[in-house]
Each structure stands twice: as structure tokens, then as C-alpha cells.
Amino acid sequence: MNNLKLIFFSISVIILISVSPSAVSAENVPAWIKNNALWYGQGDITETEFLNSIKFLIENNILVLENDEPIKRNQLEQIIIPNGNYVVSGGNFYLPLNLEIHPMTTVQWINDDIVLHTVQSQDEYGGIIGLFNSAPLNTGETFEFKFTEEGVYNYYCSLHPWRVGLVTVR
Numbered sequence: 001m002n003n004l005k006l007i008f009f010s011i012s013v014i015i016l017i018s019v020s021p022s023a024v025s026a027e028n029v030p031a032w033i034k035n036n037a038l039w040y041g042q043g044d045i046t047e048t049e050f051l052n053s054i055k056f057l058i059e060n061n062i063l064v065l066e067n068d069e070p071i072k073r074n075q076l077e078q079i080i081i082p083n084g085n086y087v088v089s090g091g092n093f094y095l096p097l098n099l100e101i102h103p104m105t106t107v108q109w110i111n112d113d114i115v116l117h118t119v120q121s122q123d124e125y126g127g128i129i130g131l132f133n134s135a136p137l138n139t140g141e142t143f144e145f146k147f148t149e150e151g152v153y154n155y156y157c158s159l160h161p162w163r164v165g166l167v168t169v170r
């Protein structure tokens with residue numbers, strides 16, 4: 001085979017082996033494709049035929065080209081209600097004040113303060129709505145809610161209504 005073809009073949013084999021080792025399982029690669037690689041190396045089939053076999057691997061999800069960053073789902077994220085959160089003029093905001101997550105993330109609020117707090121979902125006018133609503137949480141107690149839909153969710157503490165926070169789902 002000529003040099004160009006040899007280089008191309010080598011690159012193709014490297015791609016097959018190294019693009020996504022975790023996603024390529026040898027037993028999932030059909031025998032005819034393994035033969036294609038051999039035949040292509042020997043010059044028995046054309047570049048197009050060999051490329052088509054790689055295309056087949058990709059289209060059938062045998063060879064998986066990984067995206068930049070897969071979206072993590074079914075994760076747990078935490079919002080801390082910090083010590084001193086009840087103080088009106090204090091700077092002890094929710095941590096974080098605006099939690100940004102993807103859909104299907106469960107959010108857990110934990111009360112690290114020395115007094116009771118609640119978590120109440122609010123509409124855009126500040127009224128309580130029945131989406132997620134905790135009982136009063138003692139120190140160390142938690143409350144969880146799983147966000148399935150994109151959107152901006154407001155909440156506050158009904159015992160300390162100056163404490164408002166956001167969960168942004170997108």
C-alpha cells in the first residue's frame with residue numbers, strides 16, 4: 001500500500017483504539033468490521049469502504065464519540081442554611097444564594113443554624129406555593145426536593161422571611 005494509505009490506516013486504528021476505550025467493547029465490534037480493518041491494511045478494500053465501517057460503529061453506538069461534558073443527572077446538590085442565617089442584618093445568606101443545577105437533580109437543604117428554619121417555595125409575588133415545603137428544621141436536619149423541570153425557583157424561610165434564595169434549573 002502507498003504511504004498515504006498507511007498513514008490513514010494507522011490513524012484510523014488509533015482512533016478505533018483510543019477515542020473512547022471505555023465505550024468500545026471488542027465483543028461489540030462485528031467480525032466483518034474487524035475483517036475490514038485487516039483488508040484495508042492489506043489494500044483489499046477501498047478507503048470509502050473502510051470509512052463506512054467506522055461510520056457503522058458510530059451510528060450504532062458501538063464507537064462513542066464523547067461530548068465536551070456529559071450532563072450529570074440524578075445528582076445531589078446541597079444548600080447550607082449557615083449559622084447566623086436568622087439574623088436580619090447578617091450576611092449569612094444561603095450557600096449558595098442561587099444554586100444552578102440541571103433537571104433531575106435533588107437539592108438538599110441542611111440547617112447549620114442554631115434556630116429552626118423552613119424552606120417554602122414561592123411564586124413570583126412572594127406567596128407560598130405547594131411545590132416544595134419543609135417542616136421546621138432543627139439544627140442538623142435536612143429537607144430534599146428533586147427538580148425535574150427547567151426554571152427559576154424562589155424560596156424563603158417562613159420564620160425569617162427576609163431570607164430568600166433561588167434554585168435555577170437549566
Ligand SMILES: [Cu+2]
Pocket residue numbers: 086116117118157158159160163
Ligand atoms: Cu429561617
